[in-house]
Structures are given as structure tokens and as C-alpha cells.
Amino acid sequence: MPEGDTVLQTAKRLDAALTGHVLTRSDLRVPRFATADLSGRTVLDVTARGKHLLTRVEDGLTLHSHLRMDGAWRVFAPGERWRGGPGHQIRAILATAERTAVGYRLPVLELLRTRDEGQVVGHLGPDLLGPDWDPEAALRNLLAQPARPLGEALLDQRNLAGIGNVYKCELCFLARVTPWLPVGDLPVPLAEHLVATAKHLLEANRDRPRRTTTGGPTAAQPHPRAREPLFVYGRAGRPCLRCRTPVRKADQDSRPTYWCPRCQSGPPG
Numbered sequence: 001m002p003e004g005d006t007v008l009q010t011a012k013r014l015d016a017a018l019t020g021h022v023l024t025r026s027d028l029r030v031p032r033f034a035t036a037d038l039s040g041r042t043v044l045d046v047t048a049r050g051k052h053l054l055t056r057v058e059d060g061l062t063l064h065s066h067l068r069m070d071g072a073w074r075v076f077a078p079g080e081r082w083r084g085g086p087g088h089q090i091r092a093i094l095a096t097a098e099r100t101a102v103g104y105r106l107p108v109l110e111l112l113r114t115r116d117e118g119q120v121v122g123h124l125g126p127d128l129l130g131p132d133w134d135p136e137a138a139l140r141n142l143l144a145q146p147a148r149p150l151g152e153a154l155l156d157q158r159n160l161a162g163i164g165n166v167y168k169c170e171l172c173f174l175a176r177v178t179p180w181l182p183v184g185d186l187p188v189p190l191a192e193h194l195v196a197t198a199k200h201l202l203e204a205n206r207d208r209p210r211r212t213t214t215g216g217p218t219a220a221q222p223h224p225r226a227r228e229p230l231f232v233y234g235r236a237g238r239p240c241l242r243c244r245t246p247v248r249k250a251d252q253d254s255r256p257t258y259w260c261p262r263c264q265s266g267p268p269g
Helices: 004-018 135-142 150-155 165-174 188-205
Strands: 025-028 043-049 052-057 061-066 072-076 090-095 100-104 108-113 248-252 255-259
Touching (some): 004 043, 004 072, 004 100, 004 188, 061 090, 150 165, 165 255
Antiparallel strands (some): 025 090, 043 052, 052 061, 061 108, 072 100, 090 100
């Protein structure tokens, strides 16, 4: 599932392509909204809320989409060949005179009244990249279930919105604890630092085409020894960047999870 920084970048691309323009074509290829037509309406804005995308149009309507694992929005110029998957995977088409936004494999696509957006995003915790960010509330949410494994608590969008599996693994490595450590075992200062680090990492990557948590090759000023963009994610069997111990991999709540058995204390996977 994409991280909050990826969703924000998608929202920015859609916003730049659609906002302020009149829709000349609208095609929602899901049974419930197959007859809905947004043509003739001006797009007011496209915004990200956690991992959700909200495309607001005139007459108080919002098109809500979620990418989950495989979904994607692509933007094309007139006459440009659409690339993003075969035609049968297209779930939405929003076109203006200058750009066409095509949604592929969108598992969530629904049209609702803008005033009812709370029904689909009201459950989310403070958004790490949003104007509602509140570190104190995020910390309270994260520590509310002391017996819960840290990795699961970080991924729960009701606690704080925007962390995905990559950041989960990287944050636990930076905190030097495993993702299976019960949240209640975290000293409060460490939990506060972890929340602050999450905010820092997502902010640092919000405009980067390739994510980095190490200050590696995609950073503006990488550390001279940082050759890898990530500390542990996707590095199973390769040496830890700190101690050279092989990074391990196990599933946590059906998600591949990476950690260093030497650098990170707490229960193993």
C-alpha cells in the first residue's frame, strides 16, 4: 500500500492537471456509479487525506478514491498514449481540454456529497502531511493500546495517517526496536521521538521521486557513506548498514517486515 508521501504526490499531479478546469469527459467504471456524469463541472481541488484522494467538483460533489496495493492515477496530454495497464483495468476517466486523468485498478472509487467526506476519512488520525497534524494526539493514539505490537499500531491509520509498510520498518529500525515490541514497552521519550521522526521523514520525501530514509543517493545532500536509500526495507539477507548483521524478514499482519536482529531490541518476528 502506498505511503502518505506517494499519495500526496499523486494528489499534486491531479490537482495541477484538473483544478480550475471544466471536465469534458467523465467515466466511472464501477457499477454503482456507472451512470454518474461529472461532465460540465469545474474541478475545485484534489487533496490527499492520509492515503485517501478527494477530488472535489462543482455542485458539492467529491470523487473519493484509494490506491491500496495496486491502484494508480496517470495523467496524459491530448493524443498521448495511455500507459498504466490494459483497458479493462481502467476504473475512472476524468478529462479536460488539456489533460486526461486515468485511474487504474482503483479498489475504492465512490462519488459522495462533499459535506459527507467525514464518512470516508473522518476515522483517520492526524495526517502527517496534512494541516491537521497534531503530534500530541498522534502520540496518545499510538500509546492507547499498550499490548499492541508497534508495527501494527504505526500502520493503523486511525492513530496517525500516512505511514505504510516501508516507513513502519524504517521507523522501527531508527528507534532500535523491533516491530513486534508492545507499544507499552516504549519509553515515552522514545515514542515522542518516533512520532517526530515519522513527520520528518514524510516531509523530507514529500517531493522526492524516490524515497530515502538514510540520506542516500536521492537526498539533496547525502551523507558520503550513505549508498542505500533505505536502512532495512527490502534488504533481507543483506548486511545491516549499521552493524553488518544480515537483515531478516518475516510477516507481520500479512505484510513483509524487515529488521536487524542485532540493532533492534524486542521480540523477533
